[in-house]
Amino acid sequence: MSRDDGGRLVIRGCDVLRIPAEGECDVLRAQDITVADGAIESIRPTREAETAGEVISGHGLLAVPGLVNAHTHSPMVMMRGAAEDVSVEEWFNERIWPMEVNLTPEDVRLGAELACAEMISSGVTAFADHYFFPEQIADAVTASGLRADIAPTYFSSQGEKALEATAEFAESWHGAAGGRVTVSMGPHAPYTVNDADLRTVSEHARRLGVRIHIHAAENVEQTQSSLERRGITPIRVLHDTGVLDAGALIAHGCGIVPQDLPLLAEHSGTVAVACSPKGYLKHALVPLTPVRALLDAGVTVAAATDGPASNNNLDVWESLRLIALTQKQAERDATWMTLSDTLRLATRGGAHALGLGDRIGCLEPGKRADIVLMDLSGVHCRPLHDARAALVYSARASDVRTVLVDGRILMRDGRLTTIDVPALLGEIDGRVARLLDISHGTAVQHYDP
Ligand SMILES: [Zn+2]
Structure with a gap:
């Protein structure tokens, strides 16, 4: 060698x-x-x-x-800074989901490469990704030398064939690149994926021995909406459809409420919650991920950046710092979220969240x-x-x-040593105008949780 x-x-x-x-x-x-x-x-x-x-x-x-970024959409570096000073609804419906109509596999590949360059440069050695064209991300990760768990994003509006394709991606890529690439099933969220599909996803996950990476209870408004529309919380939906049992990495969880904690505690060995505070702060969301209640319930919490279209960078140092600061303030307790606990979230916590606790962290x-x-x-x-x-x-x-x-x-x-950044940026710069053009008036999805 x-x-x-x-x-x-x-x-x-x-x-x-x-x-x-x-x-x-x-x-x-x-x-x-x-x-x-x-x-x-x-x-x-x-x-x-x-x-x-x-x-x-x-x-x-x-x-x-190496730090672990436990939830991101790495190719969204392509939309960095392109949706600012907007509410969550506007961010999805008027900016990001219309832009994503324009995405080509090559855009995703180049975006993932740039993201890999940024993460390596800032000391991130593993990340949990959730996006379209997952083969492109897997190729970029393989070439970069990084470690990643890749979840192919799925909406029920895409239909059964698309769901089957995500399972096929898991079958062919889980454990690839000498074990550096692992795969999770990637249903987008309980408000974009119906219960029948969530059950099918859980079955695939159990059959293939992979985990499920999903947004849920992203904010308390989603939890309220779920309670009004169907009488149960988003976490209860994950419980009842077998998602928690199969092993779930839950992104955000700011809307996790006290009645969810026993459901999560029941699966504390395999369930984790990824916290990425910068986006919550930018979108003026209150409250943030209930880190203390989750840790007290024995549930793993990990640090994350979310996608760079909301977080603007992939800097896990910034995320762990914001977690420490916002948690101290939320709990009104300066002795809580100590240095050691904060460092643990971004290392051991992240490793466990990716199902890699025996290998890294x-x-x-x-x-x-x-x-x-x-x-x-x-x-x-x-x-x-x-x-x-x-x-x-x-x-x-x-x-x-x-x-x-x-x-x-x-x-x-x-x-x-593995990525030629000047050449990469040269290719990317020629693509962004087309990507940001939303005059077509369509979107990949509509936000109405
Ligand atoms: Zn996300």
Whole structure:
């Protein structure tokens, strides 16, 4: 194996962030991380010695587990900043769903590549995606070296054939790219997918051994509407149609109400909720994801960015910071959502949310070598009293220096190794005018939860 694609290597002399399943995170000083066959072989106090493989200097750098973005629509980088200062209804009905009529497979492919470049650059090593033309995303992920769980978006308005096609995508791609690509079923939401289809999706998920990634109870208005129209909450719909039982990654959940908690707790081993606060704040939504109630019920919560058409970037550092800030304020408790708990959401929490808790989410021997080297020597982080505080409240995505996934170097000292960004941007810039032209007056769907 060549040095950049999974051979043996040592990261020498770095500090290592330890993220236990519970309790305080801490930093081990001056360690050597040995990587073999894409996995972490050992983490030991550093010693200068001959090694068989490549040596990366980690001196002055902090090794952290690659961040997990637990809910996004990566190709929507193509619509970044194109739907601002609008309500949720206008965002869907007057901007985004009309623009998505224009999407071609090639748009999705290029958008996914740009998104991969942005995520690698900011230390994200795995993401849960939910979008159209999933083969294009899978190709982009495979080429980029990243890890992703890809859910092909499905609306009931597309019909039975389209649903079957999403199951076929799962069959052919789950476990591809040496296990870096996994697949979830992707029904859009309980207000765009009917109960019969949700039941079929659950059956496919159980048969194929994959999870279900779905938007639900995105805001409290959706929960109220569901209660008025059919007498049950969106989470109860997921429960009754077998979605929770099959294993669900629920996006947002800001409208999760107390009567939903026992339903979620019943499936706490396989259910997770992804929280992406920036979009909620931009769309003036209250309340936000009930993180404390969910964690108290034993349900995994993970950090996410949602799509860049609402979040404007794919920066999970920003997401975890906003989660800490908004949760402290929502609970009116400055001692809640500690540094360690916040870091856990974006690492172990995200790994569990993607069904990858046994493979990624922390730096320990046996885990896949998804490693990010952070440079916390910038003036905005100094003096460095507590690296955990720097990561949550001071660090920037641009402090990411080097990124490995499965032991392969995807960014080395600030330079991407798998994606030619200038060439990519050249191709993308010629496409955006057509993509944003909504004079056709149609839309892929209508928002009326
Ligand atoms: Zn979303």
